[in-house]
Amino acid sequence: MGAVREALDALALVDHHCHGVVTADLDRPAFESLITEGSRWPGSGVSPFDSPVGVAVRRHCAPLLGLERHAPPEEYLARRAELGWREVHRRLLGAAGTGVYCVDTGYAPDDVTTPAELAGERAAAYEVVRLESVAEAVAARGVEPDGYADAFRAAALEAVGRPGVVAVKSVAAYRTGFALDPDRPGDAEVGQAARRWLARGGRLDDPVLVRHLLWTAVDLGLPLQLHTGFGDSDLRLHRADPALLTDWLHRISGTIPVLLLHCWPYHRQAAYLATVFAHVYLDVGLALHYVGPARASAVLAEALEITPFRKLLYSSDAYGVAEFHLLGAVSFRQGLAALLQERVDADELCLADALRIVTWTGADNSRQVYRFSATS
Structure with missing residues (x-):
């Protein structure tokens, strides 16, 4: 086993985007x-x-x-x-070697573990607030259309004020796609859109209100995670290309970090955005456990063709089964080790640089973006 693989195997990973596991057999x-x-x-x-x-x-x-x-x-x-599910979780989550979980709590069609339950005593846990869930809760409680913007902002501020919250997230890729007007919508425009949405009900999928949500995220000041690329059949993949966000990213330059999640098959577009925008970062997330360790190095190689090494983060996007928390970690460790060791062996990378890339991508880049303790 080479030095790069040894370093990756010893590293307590920071999983900057994941979900809970189902609490049932x-x-x-x-x-x-x-x-x-x-x-x-x-x-x-x-x-x-x-x-x-x-x-x-x-x-x-x-x-x-x-x-x-x-x-x-x-x-x-x-x-x-x-x-039994408890023992399965104990074995697989323990073997994953994850030291920090950042957990999206806004998606739970099943009964799943809380962030603290997922982490147990072996890891630290933080929360990521899904803003669409906040908006839909505001609508469910009842609100006048002209009061929606203020009510959503107040609810979002309350949600991000909870202990342990380190980021917000949007699933705009699922609801409207990214071919949105990049400008901040005006109050009258938001009120009219809220009137339409509140009258018909359902999920937040009005383009004006999704734009308003993204600009509210900027105002909140926390890192913003954006699902991009690969997802379930509810997604229209061609609308989830992060390159469609380019004009909006220009508008918000110098404000908040934007984390492009998963990205595949648009990981090269995401790499471009992370290369030209200081505030953009990416991962390849659930693509790693879906391709498995056998192809993880190929996906990571494409993601790292031009990406600055301080811009790639690790995530599993594991949901429901602890198997995915393990496979995400195994695929990342094995794939990155193979990629970096090949470059070291070819003298295209020195070992010291390879070991820095290991620590940056597996843990420190997330710590820098989310600003949680280096000891967590």
Whole structure:
């Protein structure tokens, strides 16, 4: 094992964007639904286990549950049920070696762990506030259209004032996409849009109110996480290209850090934005556990073709199953180690620089952006 791999294996990762895990035992349909961004297709003969991520689960998670590598799905799920979800979480989360979790608490269609429950005694936990959830809660409580902007701002300020909150997040990529007017909407425009939205109800997907949400995030002053690229079928992928944000990023230059999450297949566009804007950062997030350790180095190599090394962060975007917290960490460690060691061996990078990149991308870049303690 080379020095780069040793350094990565020893590093307590900072997972700057993830979610909780389900607090229940899972049957096969429930488990399969959580290891795909698509849907289960009963009767089709297609199983998420027969995919790169399903193979990676059986290869890298099975031994931690006391099984042989590549155990068949039936054996894997039977062993998982035998151990129970608490023991599965203990083993897999412990093996991930994550020292800090930044947890998006705004998405929970299942009963999942809180940030503190996810971290347990082995790690520190912080919260990321999803602003669409705040806006929808304001609407659900009842508000007059002309009072929506002030009510949303007050609710957002209250949410980010909670202990442990380090960032806000938007899922504008899902709701409208990024081909938005980059300018801040006026009060009258917001009021008219709020009247339309409140009358029809449902999710916050009005382009004017989404713009207002993004500009409110700027006013809040915390780092802003933006989902970009790969996601479930609710997404229209062509609208989630972060390059569509270029004009808006010009408008907000010098204000807040913007963290582009996941990015694949637009990780090269995200790398460009992180190269030309001081306030833009990126990760490749859930792409790593979906391609698995076997291809993680290829995705990371593309993300790092031009990205300044202080601009790439680690995240898993794991949700629901602890397997994804483990696979994200394993894929990042193995993929980055292979990439950097190859460059060291080719004398394109010295070992000292490689070891700095390990620490920066795996932990310190997140600490610098979110400003939590270096000892957490």
